[in-house]
Amino acid sequence: MTERFLNIVNGAPVASGSGHWFDSANPYDGKVWSQIPHCDTADVNAAVASAHAAYNTGPWATMTATQRGKLLRRLGDLIARDAEKLAQLEVRDNGKLYAEMLGQVKYLPEYYHYFGGLADKIEGSVLPTDKPEMFSYTKHEPLGVVVCITPWNSPLLLLTWKLAALLAAGNTAVIKPSEITSAATLAFLALFKEAGFPDGVVNSVTGFGHEIGAALVEHPQVAKVAFTGGDATGRAVYQGAAKGLKHVSLELGGKSPNIIFDDANLDDAVKGAISGIFAASGQTCIAGSRLLVQRSVYDEVSERVTAFAATAQLGDPMQASTQVGPITTRPQRQKVLDYIEIAKNEGARCLLGGKTPEAADLAEGWFVEPTIFADVSNDMRIAREEVFGPVLSIIPFEDEADAIRIANDTIYGLAAGVWTTSMRRAIRMADALKAGTVWVNTYRAVSVMAPFGGMKQSGIGRENGQEAIREFLQTKCVWLNLADGVPNPFVMR
Numbered sequence: 466m467t468e469r470f471l472n473i474v475n476g477a478p479v480a481s482g483s484g485h486w487f488d489s490a491n492p493y494d495g496k497v498w499s500q501i502p503h504c505d506t507a508d509v510n511a512a513v514a515s516a517h518a519a520y521n522t523g524p525w526a527t528m529t530a531t532q533r534g535k536l537l538r539r540l541g542d543l544i545a546r547d548a549e550k551l552a553q554l555e556v557r558d559n560g561k562l563y564a565e566m567l568g569q570v571k572y573l574p575e576y577y578h579y580f581g582g583l584a585d586k587i588e589g590s591v592l593p594t595d596k597p598e599m600f601s602y603t604k605h606e607p608l609g610v611v612v613c614i615t616p617w618n619s620p621l622l623l624l625t626w627k628l629a630a631l632l633a634a635g636n637t638a639v640i641k642p643s644e645i646t647s648a649a650t651l652a653f654l655a656l657f658k659e660a661g662f663p664d665g666v667v668n669s670v671t672g673f674g675h676e677i678g679a680a681l682v683e684h685p686q687v688a689k690v691a692f693t694g695g696d697a698t699g700r701a702v703y704q705g706a707a708k709g710l711k712h713v714s715l716e717l718g719g720k721s722p723n724i725i726f727d728d729a730n731l732d733d734a735v736k737g738a739i740s741g742i743f744a745a746s747g748q749t750c751i752a753g754s755r756l757l758v759q760r761s762v763y764d765e766v767s768e769r770v771t772a773f774a775a776t777a778q779l780g781d782p783m784q785a786s787t788q789v790g791p792i793t794t795r796p797q798r799q800k801v802l803d804y805i806e807i808a809k810n811e812g813a814r815c816l817l818g819g820k821t822p823e824a825a826d827l828a829e830g831w832f833v834e835p836t837i838f839a840d841v842s843n844d845m846r847i848a849r850e851e852v853f854g855p856v857l858s859i860i861p862f863e864d865e866a867d868a869i870r871i872a873n874d875t876i877y878g879l880a881a882g883v884w885t886t887s888m889r890r891a892i893r894m895a896d897a898l899k900a901g902t903v904w905v906n907t908y909r910a911v912s913v914m915a916p917f918g919g920m921k922q923s924g925i926g927r928e929n930g931q932e933a934i935r936e937f938l939q940t941k942c943v944w945l946n947l948a949d950g951v952p953n954p955f956v957m958r
C-alpha cells in the first residue's frame with residue numbers, strides 16, 4: 466500500500482496541477498512505498514506567487530521579529546513531538562540508519578529555537594559619518610522569496626539549515642526537495658500551519674530538477690536561491706541565478722582529507738577515519754574520503770582501519786544493530802561500483818570490500834561493502850572526484866609540508882581532519898588547510914552555533930551560527946538631513 470504525500474501552497478495541501486505522481490522506493494528493499502506530486506512549471510509559478518504575496522502583504526509582512534521568533538520556537542516544539550515519525554519517513558526515503566536520523570531530527574528543534582531567538586536581535590547601526598548635518602543609520606532587511614533546493618542525504622537537516630535562518634530574517638520560502646527524498650519534507654511542512662505560520666510563508670514543489678529547477682531558479686519573483694547538492698548542479702544553479710542577478714548560497718561537495726600524523730593517538734585516529742567515511746554509507750558532503758597517513762605509520766594504520774571496518778554490520782537501517790545501511794538509490798550504487806572499478810584499473814590496492822555483499826538478506830537492497838584502497842596517489846580519480854559512497858582512499862605522506870600540499874591539492878575545500886598530539890602542529894595545520902571546517906582529533910562535529918560551509922569549489926556562503934542570518938538579509942542605509950534647508954544644487958561646495 467503506497468502512501469501519497471502532498472505539497473503545501475498558500476497553506477493548503479495540494480497535488481500537482483497536472484494530477485501526475487511519481488514513485489519513491491525504499492533503498493532497503495527496493496520497493497515503492499510512496500507517491501509524490503510530479504510538479505511542472507505551472508506549479509512552480511503558483512508556489513512562487515504564494516510566497517511572493519505572503520512576503521509583501523498579509524500578516525507575515527507586518528509581524529514583528531519577536532512574533533516571528535515565537536512561531537519558530539513553536540515549530541521547534543512540534544518537530545520534537547513528531548521526531549520519531551519524521552525520522553522513520555527519512556529512513557524509508559534515504560536508507561540511512563534510524564538511529565542517525567532520529568538523532569538528527571531530535572536536534573532540529575535547536576535550530577528553530579536558536580534562530581527564533583536571533584530574529585529580534587538583528588540590529589542596524591547609527592553611522593558616525595563625516596557629514597555633521599546628516600543623520601544616517603543602517604537597517605538589515607529580508608531579501609524576499611528564497612528558493613531552497615536540497616539533496617537526498619539529510620533532507621530535513623539541510624533544509625533546516627536554510628529555513629530557520631531565512632524565516633528568522635523575515636523572508637518567505639519555496640522548497641524543492643530531492644525527488645528521491647520528498648516524503649519527510651512534505652510531512653514536516655504540514656507542521657507550519659499547526660505552529661501558526663501565516664499561509665504562503667512556506668511552500669513546496671516536488672519533482673525533477675531537470676524539469677522544474679530552471680523555472681524555480683530563474684523565476685523573476687525569486688530573490689535568492691539557497692542550494693545544497695553536487696557541484697555540477699551548483700554551477701547550473703549559479704548560472705541560472707546570474708541571469709536575474711540573484712543572491713545565491715551554495716553548499717556543494719567535498720573530497721575532504723583526514724590526516725593522521727605519526728604522533729597521533731592511533732586508537733582515536735582509527736575510529737576517526739572510520740566515522741569519517743563510513744557514516745551514512747559515505748553519503749555525506751563532509752566524508753573524509755582521503756585518509757592521509759604519515760609514511761612511518763602507514764602500514765599499521767591501513768591494517769587497523771581495515772580490520773575495524775571489516776567488523777561493520779550491514780543490514781536493515783531500522784534495526785539498532787545495523788552499522789552500515791544501503792546506498793540511497795540504485796544509480797548511486799552503480800556510480801560507487803564504477804568508481805571502485807576505476808580505482809582498481811588505476812592501480813589502487815583493494816584492502817577491503819570492493820563489491821556488493823553476498824548475504825541473502827541484503828540482496829534486494831542497494832548495498833555496497835565498506836571498501837578501502839591503499840597505495841592511492843592524489844592524482845588518481847578516486848582521490849580527486851567525489852564518490853559519495855563507502856569508499857576510502859589511503860594516501861601516504863612524508864612530513865607536514867607534504868601533508869599540506871596533498872590535502873590542499875583538490876578543487877574542493879569543505880572540511881579536513883587532523884590527528885596529532887602536538888598542539889603547535891594542530892594550529893599550524895588549521896591555519897594551512899584550505900577548508901571551511903577543520904577538526905583536530907575529532908571528525909564530523911557540527912553545531913547550530915558554528916558556521917559551516919565550503920572554500921574553493923565546495924561552496925559560497927555559510928550556514929549555522931550567527932552569521933548565517935546575514936545570508937538572508939540586505940543592508941539599507943538611510944540618510945536624514947538635519948540642516949535648515951537644502952543648498953543650491955548648482956553651487957558646488
Ligand code: NDP
Pocket residue numbers: 614615616617618619623641642643644645672673674675677678679682693694695696697698699701702716717718719749750751851853879919923924
Ligand atoms: P544534486 O546536485 O544532484 O541535487 C541536489 C538538488 O538539486 C536536488 O533537489 C535536485 O533535484 C536539484 N536539481 C537537479 N538539477 C537541478 C537544476 N538544473 N536546477 C535546480 N535544481 C536542480 O545532488 P544530490 O541530490 O545527488 O546530493 C548529493 C550531493 O550533495 C553531493 O555532491 C554532496 O556532496 C552534496 N551535499 C553537500 C552538502 C554541503 O552542505 N556542502 C551536504 C550534503 C550533500 P532532483 O533530485 O530532482 O534531481
